[in-house]
Amino acid sequence: MRFLDQVRAAVRKNNSLVCVGLDPLPEKFPAHIQELDQSVFEFNKYIIDATHDLVCAYKPQAAHYHARGAEDQLLMTIEYIKDNYPDIPVILDSKRGDIGSTADQYAKEAFERYGADAVTINPYMGIDTVEPFTRYEDKGTILLCRTSNPGAGAIQNLKIGDQFLYEVIAETAMKDWNSNNNIMLVVGATNPDELKRIREITGDMTFLVPGLGAQGGDVEATVKSGLNSAGEGIIVNSSRGIIYAGNDENFAEAARAAAIELRDQVNQYR
Numbered sequence: 001m002r003f004l005d006q007v008r009a010a011v012r013k014n015n016s017l018v019c020v021g022l023d024p025l026p027e028k029f030p031a032h033i034q035e036l037d038q039s040v041f042e043f044n045k046y047i048i049d050a051t052h053d054l055v056c057a058y059k060p061q062a063a064h065y066h067a068r069g070a071e072d073q074l075l076m077t078i079e080y081i082k083d084n085y086p087d088i089p090v091i092l093d094s095k096r097g098d099i100g101s102t103a104d105q106y107a108k109e110a111f112e113r114y115g116a117d118a119v120t121i122n123p124y125m126g127i128d129t130v131e132p133f134t135r136y137e138d139k140g141t142i143l144l145c146r147t148s149n150p151g152a153g154a155i156q157n158l159k160i161g162d163q164f165l166y167e168v169i170a171e172t173a174m175k176d177w178n179s180n181n182n183i184m185l186v187v188g189a190t191n192p193d194e195l196k197r198i199r200e201i202t203g204d205m206t207f208l209v210p211g212l213g214a215q216g217g218d219v220e221a222t223v224k225s226g227l228n229s230a231g232e233g234i235i236v237n238s239s240r241g242i243i244y245a246g247n248d249e250n251f252a253e254a255a256r257a258a259a260i261e262l263r264d265q266v267n268q269y270r
């Protein structure tokens with residue numbers, strides 16, 4: 001099934017636009033998990049089992065695995081989701097971007113080695129660096145457009161003629177790069193004005209929207225600015241706000257409660 005169809009089906013099955021970010025930081029795990037051999041995978045397993053009926057996607061963030069040599073546990077995590085909850089798509093957040101021949105290898109890494117359903121990409125180097133990803137027609141390619149971090153505006157809100165750079169990216173992605181209809185955009189929840197503008201530019205395109213929870217984005221403004229005409233079109237990610245909601249034996253229940261809260265807050269404004 002194509003990534004966007006997977007997301008749509010999961011959104012409807014679980015009545016949720018929430019994506020749980022799997023950003024493991026072992027020092028934040030409860031003590032009894034830290035002691036385990038494969039603590040990253042074990043931690044993720046608890047979180048996934050506790051939230052699988054509340055989400056439309058999972059998003060493991062690659063650096064959190066690579067930094068500690070835990071690539072095997074990233075693969076195990078993705079396989080665990082595929083084996084146990086095949087209806088929930090996996091976005092590998094690796095924000096890759098490089099010349100075509102190298103991008104070929106990054107695409108192979110994301111989609112063939114790890115079996116991800118979608119990947120985050122930095123589009124700054126142009127279409128020839130994006131195309132190795134979009135060539136995988138059933139997979140999703142999610143381009144950074146207007147990111148959630150504090151320094152984003154100094155670059156992404158630069159004026160190019162009478163447009164902002166983020167507007168140029170949104171327009172180019174939609175009009176010129178999306179011939180396989182599998183491109184999406186990252187738009188941070190910390191910027192509802194830009195989110196609204198990007199929605200105007202791109203019609204019903206789907207966005208990955210991080211920045212709620214730990215980064216303080218406003219749920220109401222995000223949902224009202226981001227929804228498409230079907231009342232969908234946003235995959236709302238929270239990582240730390242959900243997975244580190246608790247840090248004792250009940251951490252999985254705490255994560256579940258935080259995911260329910262976010263799902264319900266988002267649904268309240270749909």
Ligand SMILES: O=C(O)c1cc(=O)[nH]c(=O)n1[C@@H]1O[C@H](COP(=O)(O)O)[C@@H](O)[C@H]1O
Nearest residue numbers: 061093120147148188210214215238239240
């Ligand atoms: O591509 C992303 O996922 C991303 C883009 C962006 O603009 N901002 C952003 O926070 N992210 C990622 O989304 C997650 C947000 O984590 P929390 O702030 O803990 O919810 C992290 O994995 C970030 O790397």
